[in-house]
Amino acid sequence: MPRAGLTRDRVAQEAAVMADEVGLGRLTLAGLAERLGVRQPSLYKHIDSIASLRRDISVQAKRELGEVLARAAVGRSGADAISAMSHAYRDWAGRHPARYEASNLMPAPGDVEDETVSATAIQVITDVLTAYRLEGDDAIDAIRAFRSTLHGFVVYEAAGAFALSADVDRSFDRLVAGFIVALGQWNETVPPVR
Amino acid sequence: MPRAGLTRDRVAQEAAVMADEVGLGRLTLAGLAERLGVRQPSLYKHIDSIASLRRDISVQAKRELGEVLARAAVGRSGADAISAMSHAYRDWAGRHPARYEASNLMPAPGDVEDETVSATAIQVITDVLTAYRLEGDDAIDAIRAFRSTLHGFVVYEAAGAFALSADVDRSFDRLVAGFIVALGQWNETVPPVR
DNA sequence: GGTTAAAGCTATTGACAATAGCCGAAAGGG
């Protein structure tokens, strides 16, 4: 029996491909092993557990998404950068549903690599919002709002929750435009103390 | 062996409670049966499958959420109603994480009860946005944006993704305030044709 | 070429959903 030449990266890579095809929740070691031409227990020479495999997919996905966002924002600023980044985000999530889902898994406390790559991806967003001269908590609020807005839309779209006939592309354009409008008045939107 | 007096509703009710405690993905029939004082196979006298149980939780959750939203909006209109509904939404989701997750499951095609209760919950949102005199696709875009905004925030908050020190309540207030600002200029935010 | 670590394998376990088939409890009609 010749060796299959697997590595931890190779296994995670194929796992991501399989997950995007069948869904992250339907990723099984038996199925993955078959794709890799190997028996199921053999995978444990390369992974610690299926949880650790999902973590590897997550780290890889965060890295990819961060790069996609950075590439979309390069050479642009302000509303232009936000719009470009938003569309790159939605596009990537749509083409890689399971990777996208995995990219939203929180790092385990103490997992430095995962924490680093997560922070790096978020930093791209932070940098783009900097053009609006937001600082401190104002900036944090804006980043949280931006991420929430994109995430909610992408999740609902992936779930097929936008069933009506209205054009989903147009809805997304308006969502982004609306967020940019809100951002332009961000300092005037501080709600009354409650 | 005296009868436990179970019904399909009673099982779904307890399942929702258990799911909120341990997570929807960790809901098991063994655990549920133990809570109900019954052996695991006995549950099949009341449910068809664990998928159908999740569907029952989903229907129940959609009904509850719809009622919560309707109650929050009653006697209010415009920005006031949107704000009240938003806070009721986040509050309910925070107190019932698994029910909330279940409430976002899509109805199976042809499941009339599920489709009805889903539509009813969304209708509450539609009614509130009506105050902004949005019609047709404009209204659909606004509803999609509103749902996306709330959902994204609630999901990230539940996942613990807002780890920084900044006050999450304040971030949510500003998110809602920002959406209301965007809504006020909704007709001016039609993006250029791309 | 011999040693050894790594990478594959079979066999097995334990958790889980699900099915089959039995048996006692409760409900209703004569």
Next chain:
DNA sequence: CCCTTTCGGCTATTGTCAATAGCTTTAACC
């Protein structure tokens, strides 16, 4: 009030998972 019938429990079992134990073979290095 008993007899029948239905229905809600039960035990036993299966198939699919992830995961572990322990063996064998490959290939890398001296």
